[in-house]
Amino acid sequence: MDKPVDNKTIGSEPEVSLGALLTSFLRLGASSFGGGMAGWTHREIVERRKWLDDDNFIKTLTIAQILPGANPMNLAVYIGLKLRGWTGAVVALFGMLLPAFTVILLMSMVYEQLSAYPQTHTVLRGLACVGLASSVTMGIKTSRRVRQQLVPSLIAIAVFVVVGVLRWPLIPVVAGAIPFSIVCAFLIKQEKKNG
Numbered sequence: 001m002d003k004p005v006d007n008k009t010i011g012s013e014p015e016v017s018l019g020a021l022l023t024s025f026l027r028l029g030a031s032s033f034g035g036g037m038a039g040w041t042h043r044e045i046v047e048r049r050k051w052l053d054d055d056n057f058i059k060t061l062t063i064a065q066i067l068p069g070a071n072p073m074n075l076a077v078y079i080g081l082k083l084r085g086w087t088g089a090v091v092a093l094f095g096m097l098l099p100a101f102t103v104i105l106l107m108s109m110v111y112e113q114l115s116a117y118p119q120t121h122t123v124l125r126g127l128a129c130v131g132l133a134s135s136v137t138m139g140i141k142t143s144r145r146v147r148q149q150l151v152p153s154l155i156a157i158a159v160f161v162v163v164g165v166l167r168w169p170l171i172p173v174v175a176g177a178i179p180f181s182i183v184c185a186f187l188i189k190q191e192k193k194n195g
Contacts, residue, residue: 016051016083018091024049025076025095030103036134037072041079042141051083058142066178072096151184 024044031040038061046057060082064074073096080092114120159177162168 016049016088018084018087020049021080021084021088022091022095025080025092026099028076029096030099036131036138038075039134039138039141041072041075042138045079052079056082061142066174149188151188152181155181155184 028037028040028044042057042061045051046054052060060078061075064078065071067074067078073093076092076096077089080088080090082088084091111120155177159173162173163170
């Protein structure tokens with residue numbers, strides 16, 4: 001049960017030790033809470049450790065985002081599962097949760113003491129900007145690596161405009177976009193196969 005879920009998706013990469021997996025996700029958990037987790041994870045898992053390639057990471061990120069629950073936890077569990085099976089999923093989840101839980105607990109005690117000072121709120125606004133910048137960076141990196149096709153690009157732009165600009169509720173929009181995207185992907189694949 002500790003074997004990778006799909007050996008084809010990992011290729012000829014060396015087996016990832018549980019210690020290395022725990023260390024990476026402890027680092028990610030300590031550095032990426034509050035936003036921008038996908039960017040930090042890409043840097044650690046794809047660029048630094050080379051455990052997954054860009055294509056597998058984007059697929060993993062997509063699955064993590066459509067599953068219910070917190071995206072960072074879903075991403076950690078799915079990467080751990082992909083690399084080391086169920087044991088890897090548990091180790092990666094523990095690595096993500098422990099630092100964030102500890103830091104949030106400590107910060108809540110500090111915030112209780114400092115919340116009356118306006119500088120505290122200025123610092124928090126700055127940290128929010130850092131999280132936003134990290135998310136935008138990941139979006140730019142992802143868009144450069146995804147195969148450019150007209151229909152998927154139009155679907156992504158439409159969802160962005162409808163949710164981000166028009167402020168329609170996310171769940172119904174995504175629920176409508178998923179079957180449409182699946183049909184479009186199927187038709188594109190059939191067209192490539194036939195011609």
